[in-house]
Amino acid sequence: MGSNNMHIVSDSKTAVGTTLENLKAAVAGETGASAKYAAYAQAAEKAEFHQVARLFQATSEAEKIHIGMETALIVKAEPDYQGPIATAPAPEFTDLNLIGSANGEIYETSDMYPSFIKRAEEEGDTAAAAVFGRAKAAEAFHAQRYLDAYSTIDNPSDETYYLCPVCGYIHKGSDFERCPICNAPKDRFRTF
Ligand code: FE
């Protein structure tokens, strides 16, 4: 899956450990992102950017799906594992929250996850490589949705966001049948 967009940026900022350590680092990153997006959703709603608020809500929930997939692998090795509790940063202006969030998603899709996938493949851990791969694919779409919301912030549509409950993919608008990442059917998606 995604074999032509798995390259790692040359100035990688990811500290790569064992796959178990990488799974924990991914959960920490996803937990922070989910909390941040929930705070940004509240800020956007308060500033009357309703569509942006819905996107941040949907993406906050998407990151919880990634946390769940990764935690399921961690607890196979460490049954007592407890994930971190995140504190959200103070929101900035909503346009800057969108750009910052897009940057975070681009980091994950072009650096963190491909680095972790490479290591998982070296360890022969196909289950972890698959989980990282699904999350990586979803993050690229998250970045795309954030940049779209940034570019249309003054002319928002009222289209619904659809969240794949399996992999965290987000679609804008109702013109699709299945998840392009994991093939889940539209009727399983959550709407925002
Ligand atoms: Fe994620």
Ligand code: FE
């Ligand atoms: Fe994401």
Ligand code: FE2
């Ligand atoms: Fe999916």
